[in-house]
Each structure stands twice: as C-alpha cells, then as structure tokens.
Amino acid sequence: MKSAIEIRDLTKSYGDVRALDGVDLDVPEGSFFGLLGPNGAGKTTFINILVGLVRKSGGEARVFGHDVEADYREARDCIGLAPQEFNVDRFFPIREVLEHKAGYHGISQADAKERADEVLKRVGIHDKRDTRFDWLSGGMKRRFMLARALITDPDLLILDEPTAGVDVQLRHELWETITDLNDRGTTILLTTHYIEEAERLCDEVAILDSGRVLEVASPDELMDRGTDDIVVQLRDPPTAVPDFAADDDRVDAVELDGSRLVVTAQQGGLVAPDVVQALDRDAHEIVDLEISRTSLEEVFVEMTRQDEGRATMEVEQ
Amino acid sequence: MSLTSLDVTGFYALLRREVLRFVRRPRNTFVPPFITNVLYFSVFGVILGERIDQIAGVPYILFILPGLIVLGAVSNAFENASFSIFHGRWNRYIEEALTSPLSYTSMVGAYVLSSATRGILVGVLVALIGVFFTSVGVAQPFYLVAFMLVITLLFAGLGVIGGLWADDFDDLTMMNQFILRPLVFFGGVFYSLNEIPEAFRQASLLNPMIYMVNGVRYGFLGVTEVDPNLSLGVLSALTFVVVAVNVALFRRGYGLTD
Numbered sequence: 001m002k003s004a005i006e007i008r009d010l011t012k013s014y015g016d017v018r019a020l021d022g023v024d025l026d027v028p029e030g031s032f033f034g035l036l037g038p039n040g041a042g043k044t045t046f047i048n049i050l051v052g053l054v055r056k057s058g059g060e061a062r063v064f065g066h067d068v069e070a071d072y073r074e075a076r077d078c079i080g081l082a083p084q085e086f087n088v089d090r091f092f093p094i095r096e097v098l099e100h101k102a103g104y105h106g107i108s109q110a111d112a113k114e115r116a117d118e119v120l121k122r123v124g125i126h127d128k129r130d131t132r133f134d135w136l137s138g139g140m141k142r143r144f145m146l147a148r149a150l151i152t153d154p155d156l157l158i159l160d161e162p163t164a165g166v167d168v169q170l171r172h173e174l175w176e177t178i179t180d181l182n183d184r185g186t187t188i189l190l191t192t193h194y195i196e197e198a199e200r201l202c203d204e205v206a207i208l209d210s211g212r213v214l215e216v217a218s219p220d221e222l223m224d225r226g227t228d229d230i231v232v233q234l235r236d237p238p239t240a241v242p243d244f245a246a247d248d249d250r251v252d253a254v255e256l257d258g259s260r261l262v263v264t265a266q267q268g269g270l271v272a273p274d275v276v277q278a279l280d281r282d283a284h285e286i287v288d289l290e291i292s293r294t295s296l297e298e299v300f301v302e303m304t305r306q307d308e309g310r311a312t313m314e315v316e317q
Numbered sequence: 318m319s320l321t322s323l324d325v326t327g328f329y330a331l332l333r334r335e336v337l338r339f340v341r342r343p344r345n346t347f348v349p350p351f352i353t354n355v356l357y358f359s360v361f362g363v364i365l366g367e368r369i370d371q372i373a374g375v376p377y378i379l380f381i382l383p384g385l386i387v388l389g390a391v392s393n394a395f396e397n398a399s400f401s402i403f404h405g406r407w408n409r410y411i412e413e414a415l416t417s418p419l420s421y422t423s424m425v426g427a428y429v430l431s432s433a434t435r436g437i438l439v440g441v442l443v444a445l446i447g448v449f450f451t452s453v454g455v456a457q458p459f460y461l462v463a464f465m466l467v468i469t470l471l472f473a474g475l476g477v478i479g480g481l482w483a484d485d486f487d488d489l490t491m492m493n494q495f496i497l498r499p500l501v502f503f504g505g506v507f508y509s510l511n512e513i514p515e516a517f518r519q520a521s522l523l524n525p526m527i528y529m530v531n532g533v534r535y536g537f538l539g540v541t542e543v544d545p546n547l548s549l550g551v552l553s554a555l556t557f558v559v560v561a562v563n564v565a566l567f568r569r570g571y572g573l574t575d
Binding site for chain 1: 322323333413414415418
C-alpha cells in the first residue's frame, strides 16, 4: 500500500533539546492513524513539520511522495489541518475565513462560497456563518477548526487533539464526521490524549515519547501485549490459592480475596477456559466470571514509563 | 489544477483579504489620516503659511502638499504591512496562509501590494484635502504616478520586514515613532533644502525621504531640488532589493516558523 506520510530519520532540535530524535514512520494511504504520546513527546512538532510551520533539522518527510520542503506547495495542497491551538482570522465572519482559506488553495471564489456553506452545514454551525470566531462558544470553535480543515477537501486530514475540551455529545459527533471521511478514502492522522478515541477510531497507532517512536501497531495488537484480569467469584472460599501459573506461562499472578479469585494473565480470553476447567476439576462452584481487558491507556502508560526508565539509565550511565 | 493557476487564484484571495481588512475599518485606516491632514493644512498651510514667503517659487501651502501626501502614503503603507503581518503572527492566523500551497513570492506580493494600495488611497485622500485648501495641478503625471507607486511599494516592503522582526506591539510603535517619523520630518516635507546650512543639507541627502518628497513634488509642481530620474532609479532599485529580501525572509521562515 502507498504511504500518505513517509518519514525517515526525522530530527528537530531546539538548541540542546531534541524534540524529534530520528523518527521513522509510514502512514498508509487511506488509514486512520493515531499518534499517541505524553505532553512534550513531539507530536505537534511532527505535525508542524509536515505543514511547514516548523523547519526540520534533519531527515526526510514526504506527504503523498512530495518532500515537505522541496515540494512544499504540492505537499501542503494535500493537507487539511485542525491544530490544537486556535489560529483563526479574527477580522472576518467565519464563512469568509473559510472562503479565504479555500482561495489560498486555488479554489475559485464561487466554488469557495459553496464549499464554505457545505462544510459549515456538515459540522453543524451554518447558522453562525456571519459570526466572527471570537463570538463562538468553545464547542463551536472546535467544530469550526474541523470545517476549516475540510474546506479544501484534503487527501490527508491532520487533527491535533480535535476533541480537547469538548463535551461527550460533540465528541461523538466529531468522531462520526471523521470516520465518515475516512470511509470515503481520506487519510486521517490523529493526535489525542483520549486513549479511548484512538482505541475506537484508529487502524494503527504510533506511540511517541521524548521525540522517538516507541511502537507502531494496531490498538488490538498493543492491548494483546498487556495483561487482562480474569475475575472469578466462587460460591465458597477455597482453602488455598490455585497454582495456575505453574501450568501456564501466560499467567502472571493469582490473588485470592475471600471467595474472589483474580487471575492476571496475558490473552485473558484464551486463559479463562483453562481457569474454569481447573476450578471445576477441584469442585469449586463458579458464581460469576468477568474478564477485564487491559486498556490501551494502560499499555501506553506502561510503555512510556519503561522508556522513561531507559532514558534515566542512559543518563546515569 | 496547475500550480500557476493555483497561485494566481491564491494570490488574489490573499490580496483581497488584505484589502478588505483595511477597507472595512475606515475608522482605523482612513479617518485618522483625514483628521491629521486637515490639521496639518489648517495650521502649517493656512495659519503659518500666510506668514511664510514663497518657497521654490510656490506658496508654502502648495510646497508642503506633496510632502504631506508622501508622509500619509508611506506611513500607511508601512503601518499596514507591519501591523497585518505582526498581528497575524501574534494571533497565529497567518498560519492559514503559511500552511497553504501559496508560493512565498505570492504571499509577499499580496502583502506588499495591498499595503501599497492603502498607501496610495491615503495619498489620494490627502490630495483631496489639499485641493479643499488650495488649488493644485499635476505638472508631471508620469513622475507623480511612478513615484507614488515606487515609494508605497518600498515602504510596504519595509513594513513586511518590520512585521516579521517585531516581537511585540511596542516594537511596531517604536519603528513608527523613532525611525519613520524622524525620516519623514527631516525629509524636506516642511522646508526647502536650500534654506538649511550646507552641512545639514549634505546630511539630508542621505535620507531617502528627500528623494521621495522631491519626486512627488516634481510630479505635482514641476519643481524639485534633486534629479527626479536619478531618484526614481535609485528608489526603484531599492524597492526591488527590499521585496527580494521579503521573499527570502518568508522562504527562510524568519519570524514565521520555529
């Protein structure tokens, strides 16, 4: 599959600080790709290099095959950006702001007017078309950021924390709009703090920390690497803790709290039948069973914590 | 769509945006120079002018009229470009253009041309106020148009540099008050070069404003204290250099990118 974004050994330094430290990444065309990382991981720097707001210190960055510096015009024409910070022209009503943005992308005035109405309707703020950005509510401002990114009908839509600070209902509406675009072939690059968002929307995620890519995988693959809890409620408390770990490498720990047994294991869904069988064999009556899957958030926290530990060790050495 | 046609449409869109920005705010853009120049003509032209002999063979009010036009035109061209770029950087909405496929030349072209347009409009406004106070003709229309175009483009280009360089609004005020205004006031707007001591006269010739004021004065009155062709040539070359610097700064991302 062709890449919408190709990154090779990308670096960005601010004095002694390495904001990006040799990033390699491929975002497949048509995919819904998530970029996760703690604050200061380099996500926004990465995005800003693609759109020309930050100049890279080294390496290569291409958008649909166009180098972001040598072929900056072609690269930028493919991209629609909804940045985290509001950067909207405050002098004009929002419909005109959209018309101007479309014009910068070579769209004629007549087409720009039509498109502006269309995207404002799509994000549900068409009735505010003659209002200036400053007078919109917080949620409407977020909707407008998406509308502005869509006005040029981009092949690559970059959303930097698109649902930051919005209520649950609006978040779901925005998800629906974005998913619909992705279904129609638009490549989406999403950064988010809401792990649920990445888990729910993304085909693939990259975990970025301290300017480095720690992992690229699907949310399911990542979650499979974490441990699940198999929580079994027994009729009567057993006299001893059953030793499941001895027979199964996937089992990490077994804890007994009265009649409640918690088995912590990788791939909990596959381990659970063995646990049930073993308990049956020992004549324990099971009242309830629940598998609590590890969340992407837990995997993410674990991975970034490990990376932090590695970095500390490197410094100490 | 080819990049060329994209650039033409994109350039026009940014130019239109920039012109609409000042046209829709006459209280900020046209009313202040209107009031200031009514005061200048009333005080310097009528009240003081009646007590001053002719200068270079013309009444004082007529002598200062071209200078006031230059003052209004260049300061507005400079202010428009520097404010628009700095305000866009400050509020980050300049990123709407920066992240677009517009070429750097088109971006600079739109900022410079729109700011020069504001300068010329203010120049026309000052001329109309002048006509209310005194009768004036145009002796050299070609030179008048050429000088007005060149000086407004030049100061718009300088305004672009100022807008990229400024770190806060105080820097914009500082440029206007401590650089632009002294240049203008020592640029022969209100006095003749022939009436100041030789040392000051020689020093004044280093001030580019002298050539601009005399060029526009030549256009209106047909009188000048410096060679208009030489002035036009030097100012045109300077304008070309400044606009080329603008494009280079945009390409480097000076003041625009991290």
